[in-house]
Amino acid sequence: MKQEFQKVIDRKNTRAVKWDLVQSLYGSDDVLPMWVADMDFQVPSAVREKLTEKAQHGIFGYTFTDTPLNKNIRHWIKNEHDWDISESWIIYSPGVVSTLYMAVQALTEKNDQILIQTPVYPPFYKVIKDHDRQIVENPLTLKDNEYKIDFDDFEQKLKNGVKAFILCNPHNPIGRVWTKDELQQMIDLCKKYNVFIFSDEIHADLVFEPHRHIPIASLDEEINDQTITLMSPTKTFNLAGLQVSYAVISNKELRDAVQGMLHKQGLNMINTMGVAAIDAAYSGGKEWLTHLKEHLEENIDYVEEQFKDRADVTFIRPEGTYLLWLDFRSLGLNHDNLKKFIQEKAKVGLNDGMSFGEAGSGFLRMNVACPLETVKEGVQRIIHALDNEDITAYQK
Incomplete structure (x- = not known):
């Protein structure tokens, strides 16, 4: 192989x-x-075989997600990241960025402050600007060839009225995988100032030893209640063109708000091939x-x-x-x-x-x-x- x-x-x-x-x-x-x-x-090969089978069937009508697919995702997250989620927490969309847009629309308002840790993935800037929110930067510090979080600055920015924090973990482009201690410090401050966390974890499966990816929502029940975790098999298994992703949201009120916005914008369905691919990737990849x-x-x-x-x-x-x-x-x-x-x-x-x-x-x-x-x-x-x-x- x-x-x-x-x-x-x-x-x-x-x-x-x-x-x-x-x-x-x-x-x-x-x-x-x-x-x-x-x-x-x-x-x-498991994905190629599943998609070939689907193509040979020759009918590509409307497709739904179901309990077996949710179970497959739950098992993957448990086995790979030691996070035991409920299947009911999962919602689907065409992409992580799409869900991030919906979360910003559903849970923040015009002129709200949203914090990002720079340098960072370009759509984070765009989603904030496109919705007339204010970008607040917590610049990462580079010392001895390693990026660190300036937690004094992080707290000061939250204290000044930040409504939501877009976390990138693993971080794109710098490649950091935030440690448990770093995540816990972010958790403590977001709890203290009642800040939503929109956590982009699309690279979660692509982490190298001895590092471990830890979903931030898995560390604290209270922070889980105010976090939207954005995940997808697309980076892991090279499926970006199939436009398939999911979010894990334990808080029903937040989940309904984001799901409702996806429906409102017509983004509540993923394509037939995407459904087949995510199932096959998590089962046989x-x-x-x-x-x-x-x-x-x-x-x-x-x-x-x-x-x-x-x-x-x-x-x-x-x-x-x-x-x-x-x-x-x-x-x-x-x-x-x-x-x-x-x-x-x-x-x-x-x-x-x-x-x-x-x-x-x-x-x-x-x-x-x-x-x-x-x-x-x-x-x-x-x-x-x-x-x-x-x-x-x-x-x-």
Whole structure:
């Protein structure tokens, strides 16, 4: 099975956002795309077989979710994350971001303050702005190549009237997996100031030893009552195009409010293939996931080894996710010129660090969920450009 992750599969001309938008995004079709967070691997055989069976059946009418599917999700969360949820707590939607939008609409009001920990996933900014809420930033601090939470600042921001906190755990883009102690400090403060937690845990299954993902709602009954946990198999099993996710909400009042908003916006159904995929992935994808994480760690090890003695790029090792947060600030380039240099001279397409907020200036995000051959090509292109291309033209 491990060889599956070394196979290079041509995704061009499949309407793949990652591969078929290279020309429009980077201005050249010879840029190697290592950006948007999907994987260049085939999904587990159990999922492929289930979807093939569904396709051969040939009828794709309205599809509902049921008790067996809820049981499957409950077992997965219990076995993987030691959280014993009730099946009645689960609601479905097309995506984690969709549910986050509904939660903001249902549980906050215009001009309410919503806190995020920056740099962070770009839709967090957008959901707040789109609903005329106020963004409150709790900037993460980078020291000795590790990001930490400034809890003094966190409390001061909550004290000033924050209504909701959007947590990212594991954190995208920095790759932190928050510890039990860190989560408990956040819990204590959110309880103290009566703040809702909208917890994006979409990367929960992609955590590397010795780290452990802990759902924040699992630690405290009271905080569970004021938390919406957003989860999905899409990042875990490369199912993003099937648009399937779920939220775990123990508080019936909150659950009904979010569910009601999903119905109001016509987002209460997930597609037929998505239902089949989530069921098959959680039933038969465990072995595949084990090998995936082994492969991802090999890729991460390679990148770390290549960059470890360099003064021009700093590698920050992720505790979870397949996303690497690369620090190019020592090059002394302004951010726009950094992007141009990597794009034009290295010919590698990375995520713009500034899309994650001002704290991302000088950083770029790399996706290593691909065969090692692709990772090597991308890294060596960057190293070759840094060592051989004239960077002075970009220092203006």
